[in-house]
Amino acid sequence: MIVKINESNKITLPEEILKKLPPTEFFEISLEEGAIVLRPVTEGSLSLEGIREKMKKLGVTEETLKEAIEWARRSN
Numbered sequence: 001m002i003v004k005i006n007e008s009n010k011i012t013l014p015e016e017i018l019k020k021l022p023p024t025e026f027f028e029i030s031l032e033e034g035a036i037v038l039r040p041v042t043e044g045s046l047s048l049e050g051i052r053e054k055m056k057k058l059g060v061t062e063e064t065l066k067e068a069i070e071w072a073r074r075s076n
Contacts, residue, residue: 001014013038
């Protein structure tokens with residue numbers, strides 16, 4: 001299936017694709033091996049466990065999170 005990017009860098013997702021996905025308002029977007037990948041953000045992925053899994057996958061540790069918070073507080 002081919003979609004076109006408009007002048008505002010937006011695309012319209014085909015209805016036949018959307019019908020096969022769980023209802024969602026947001027998508028996680030990533031670039032994987034040169035391909036744009038959209039994943040629906042569901043309630044389950046917003047759970048504490050889902051967030052912990054995502055952080056682990058990204059290599060975010062408790063220590064790096066503390067450092068980021070301290071850096072953000074110093075920047076204000």
